[in-house]
Amino acid sequence: MFDIQEIRSQFSILNREVNGKPLVYLDNAATSQKPNSVLEVWNEYYTELNANVHRGIHTLSQLATEEMELSRRKIQKFINAKNDFEVIFTKGTTEGLNLISYILTSKLKQGDEIIISYLEHHSNIVPWQLLCDRTGAKLRVIPIDENGILQLDYLDQFLSEKTKVVSVNQVSNALGIVNPIEEIIAKTRANSNAYIVIDGAQSAPHFSIDVQALDCDFFVFSGHKMYAPMGTGILYGKQEILEDLPPFHGGGEMIAVCSFDGTTYAGLPFKYEAGTPNVGGNIALGAAVDFMNKIGHQNIQNHENALLDYAQKQLLKIDGLKVYGENANRTGVVSFNLEGVGISSDVGMILDKMGVAVRTGHHCTQPIMDFFNIAGTVRASFAVYNTFEEIDLLAEGVKKAQRMLS
Numbered sequence: 001m002f003d004i005q006e007i008r009s010q011f012s013i014l015n016r017e018v019n020g021k022p023l024v025y026l027d028n029a030a031t032s033q034k035p036n037s038v039l040e041v042w043n044e045y046y047t048e049l050n051a052n053v054h055r056g057i058h059t060l061s062q063l064a065t066e067e068m069e070l071s072r073r074k075i076q077k078f079i080n081a082k083n084d085f086e087v088i089f090t091k092g093t094t095e096g097l098n099l100i101s102y103i104l105t106s107k108l109k110q111g112d113e114i115i116i117s118y119l120e121h122h123s124n125i126v127p128w129q130l131l132c133d134r135t136g137a138k139l140r141v142i143p144i145d146e147n148g149i150l151q152l153d154y155l156d157q158f159l160s161e162k163t164k165v166v167s168v169n170q171v172s173n174a175l176g177i178v179n180p181i182e183e184i185i186a187k188t189r190a191n192s193n194a195y196i197v198i199d200g201a202q203s204a205p206h207f208s209i210d211v212q213a214l215d216c217d218f219f220v221f222s223g224h225k226m227y228a229p230m231g232t233g234i235l236y237g238k239q240e241i242l243e244d245l246p247p248f249h250g251g252g253e254m255i256a257v258c259s260f261d262g263t264t265y266a267g268l269p270f271k272y273e274a275g276t277p278n279v280g281g282n283i284a285l286g287a288a289v290d291f292m293n294k295i296g297h298q299n300i301q302n303h304e305n306a307l308l309d310y311a312q313k314q315l316l317k318i319d320g321l322k323v324y325g326e327n328a329n330r331t332g333v334v335s336f337n338l339e340g341v342g343i344s345s346d347v348g349m350i351l352d353k354m355g356v357a358v359r360t361g362h363h364c365t366q367p368i369m370d371f372f373n374i375a376g377t378v379r380a381s382f383a384v385y386n387t388f389e390e391i392d393l394l395a396e397g398v399k400k401a402q403r404m405l406s
């Protein structure tokens with residue numbers, strides 16, 4: 001049974017008011033709220049268990065280590081990784097993508113190519129530009145059409161033995177478009193030996209993920225967008241690839257033997273987890289997975305898709321409102337502008353006065369904004385706790401903004 005009121009009751013923050021109005025939180029693609037169960041686990045760690053992991057012989061250190069490793073196994077199941085040591089704790093998607101692009105440095109040379117898409121977040125663009133600067137490789141970008149849909153015939157043209165990396169997101173944070181990553185991965189495997197990287201920051205909160213079925217080499221996501229604390233994230237990598245590549249950060253935890261004559265590295269996952277990790281956050285990320293499992297992925301997806309359909313329908317009733325990616329397969333996000341009326345931040349400010357939190361601006365995806373020749377959009381994004389009534393309030397607010405700004 002999907003009981004929205006029961007779900008909402010687990011998020012204390014949803015009871016607060018903003019500017020004298022009940023909070024309508026529709027900025028979930030930036031970060032989701034955290035349920036009490038996650039906050040309790042986090043709090044419990046610091047009140048009952050706090051100790052450094054993997055180091056101490058003493059009881060607390062061992063308990064903290066056990067809890068963090070249990071969380072790693074929950075995440076392994078969550079993405080269906082073959083082994084728990086293929087699950088690396090990071091501080092988020094940005095760190096994961098930077099880590100991957102860094103450790104691939106020695107695998108690329110002048111004239112090689114990296115393929116990304118027009119729909120990427122800056123954190124899936126800039127690390128690859130930096131890798132190009134280090135190696136002389138060239139970036140190729142799969143274009144989109146006016147619906148925001150990737151034009152995969154370009155991928156066919158781009159793929160060759162020069163292609164060393166293909167890195168795309170599963171869901172666009174700016175438009176909510178669901179990209180056909182199965183097809184992208186199949187084409188890439190058939191026509192190159194490239195490493196395949198999936199940015200799952202906007203898919204992990206909404207879909208069930210199966211990295212083995214996908215057959216990607218890397219999959220990265222952020223905890224804070226899927227009900228876990230900030231400063232948490234996951235890098236999944238295939239065992240043989242992670243074993244082959246060099247470490248990223250050097251330091252404690254990641255060595256087998258350290259001496260001035262030379263250092264050998266620890267096995268996975270510790271080779272990629274130098275330094276003291278975010279133990280409390282990593283444990284709480286496991287609790288966030290429990291929270292999602294308890295509701296059920298299909299229930300989450302059904303509810304969020306119903307919200308998206310309803311939001312699009314209500315918003316499109318407003319004269320002069322344009323939804324970007326209107327006809328594309330999407331999840332979780334509706335991105336729009338009122339044509340000829342102010343700029344997105346003006347609309348966002350009026351909504352905020354009504355307690356409605358949305359994101360405005362370029363959403364860390366300036367190339368998409370350039371493509372549509374706009375400075376930004378108003379983005380409403382949904383989580384499992386949002387309601388149809390909240391969408392009515394959003395639509396009402398947008399109408400009010402239109403009246404005030406015309």
Ligand SMILES: *Cc1c(COP(=O)(O)O)cnc(C)c1O
Pocket residue numbers: 029091092093094095121123124169171172173199201202222
């Ligand atoms: C949010 C986001 C990122 C960056 O995630 P951080 O948590 O800020 O590191 C990357 N890609 C996509 C698609 C995102 O939505």
